[in-house]
Amino acid sequence: MSADSDAFLAMLAAERGAAANTIAAYRRDLAGAAEFVGDLASAGRDELAALAGHWSELAPATVARKVSALRQFYGFLIDEGRIADDPSDALPRPATRRPLPKLLSHEDIARLFDRAALEAEGGEIRAVRQLALLEMLYGSGLRATELVALPLAALPRDAPFVTIRGKGGQERVVPISTRAKAALNRWAELRPSGSRYVFPASGRSSAGHLSRVRLYQLLKGLAGRAGIDPARISPHVLRHAFATHLLEGGADLRILQALLGHADIATTQIYTHVDAARLVELVNSRHPLAARGLARGGTSV
Template sequence: MSAATEAFLAMLAAERGAALNTLSAYRRDLDGAEEAIGDLAAAPRDAVASLAGEWASLAPASVARKASALRQFFGFAVDEGWRQDDPSGALPAPRTRRALPKVLGHDQITALFARAEEEAATNDPKAVRLLTVIELLYGSGLRASELAALPVHAVPRDAPFLTVTGKGGATRLVPVGARALAALGRWLELRPQIPASRYLFPAGNGRTAGQHLSRVRLFQLIKGLAGRAGIDPASISPHVLRHAFATHLLEGGADLRVLQTLLGHADISTTQIYTHVDSARLVALVNSRHPLATRATSD
C-alpha cells in the first residue's frame, strides 16, 4: 500500500475516529484499487475510469462502497496537495436500493425474552448477563460494538441514561428502561471482579483478561438464545434487535428525529429506512387482511 493511502487511513483513525472494522474495509478497497492501477495519488484519470471494468462482476452495493472509499481518498489527496485534479467523476456510480433491515415480530421478541428470563431466574451469572445484553440491545437500541465496549462507569447512578460512545467517537445519552435497569443491577452484583477490566461485560480471564466481550461472542450468545427460544438463529443478530427497537418505536408513534437521536445516526436519511419498513408492514397488512384481498380479480 502506498504512503498516501496509509496517510489517508491514519487520518480516518485520528481525525474521524473510524472504527477498526471501517478501517479494515477501507484498506481492502484501496489496496485492491492500487493493485489494479497503481499508486492512487498519481494514477491518471483514464486508469481510474478503468476500475469500472475491474468491478464489473461485483454487486452494485460493493461497487458503490469501493467508489465511496476512493472518492474520499481523492478528496484527501487534493487537500494535501498530492494531486492537482480530482478524478472521482470517472468512478462508476451504480444506483443501489437500500435493503430493508430484518425485523423480529412482537411474538418473537416475547419468546426471546421469556426464554432469557427463565434462564436468568436461576441467577446464573452468564444467564443474567445475556438477559442484560438483550435488554440493552432491544430496549435501548445499542449497536453491538457500543454495547460490547461499554465501560462500567457508563452505567447510570441516579438517572436512567447510559453514556454511549458511537461511530466517529460521538457521545450520546441513551435512555434505559426500568426492565433494563433491573437487569443491570442484577448483573453488577454477579459480574466477575476482574481488576484489569474496566468494561461492563468483561471477556474473562486468561489471554482475554482486561478486554471486553467480543462482537463475535456476542453474536454467538444471541443466536444460541434464539435457538433455545424456538426462533431461527439465522433470523437474529444484535443488529436485528437494534432494528426491532427502532421499528417498534416507530410503530408506537415515535418521532423520526427522536429516533435519529436515540440510534446515533449522523444523517436523518439513515433513520428514514425505518419508515420504509413500517410502510412495507402496512402494505402486507392490507394485502392479507383487506376484504378485497381474498377476491379473485375480474378478467
C-alpha cells in the same frame, strides 16, 4: 502507498475520527485501484472509467464502497490543492439497494423476553446475565461491540442513561429503560469482580469482557428455546427491532438517528422503508378486499 494516500488516511483518522478497521479498508481500496491505474493523483477520467471493467465481477455493494473511497480521496486532493480537476465523476455508478433488515415482530420479542425472564427466575448467574444483555440490546439499541465492551464507568448510579463510545470514537447518550435498569441491578449483585466491564469474560480471561461471538451464541440458544428460528436472531437484528418498533410508535427520525449513533441520517432512513413494508403487508393481509381478490384468483391489494 503514495504520500497522497498516506496523507488522506491520516486526515481520516485525525479529523473524522475514523476507526482502525475503516482506515484499513480505505487503504486496501486505494492500493487496489492504484495497482490497476498507477498513480491515483495523476490518473485521468479514462483510467478511472476503466475500473468498471476491472471490478465487473464484484458485488455492487463492494464496488460502491471502493467508489466512495476514491471519491473522498479525490475530494481531499482538491481541498489540498494537489489537483485542479476532479476525475472521480468518471468512476462507475453501481446501482445498489440497501437490503432491508430482518424483522422481528412484537410477538417474537415477547417470546424472547418471556423465555429469558423465566430462565432468570431461579437466579442462575448466566440466566440473569442473559436477561440483562437482552434488555440492553432491545431496550437501548446498542451494537454488539458497544454492549460487550461496555465499561462499568459508563453506567451512572442514578441517571437513567448510559454513555456509549460508538464508531469512530463518537460518544452518544442512550437512555436505559426501567426494565433494563432493574435487570442490570440484579446482574450487578451476581457479577464477578475483577473486571472493569459490565459483562466480564468468564474463565481465565475474566479481566476482559464477554466476546461478540459468545453473545451471538447466547442469543441463538435463547431463540431456539423460545421457539424462534435461531437464524432470525442476532444482536444486529435486535438493534433493528429497537429502531423499527420505536419508529412504529411515533419516534422522530432525528431522535432515532441520535439513539442509534448514525453519522448520516440516510443510514437511519432505511427504517422508513421497513415501516412502509409493514404497511403494505398489513394492507395485503388485513384489508377486506384482499381476501376477496385472492379468492377470485386476483392479486393482492
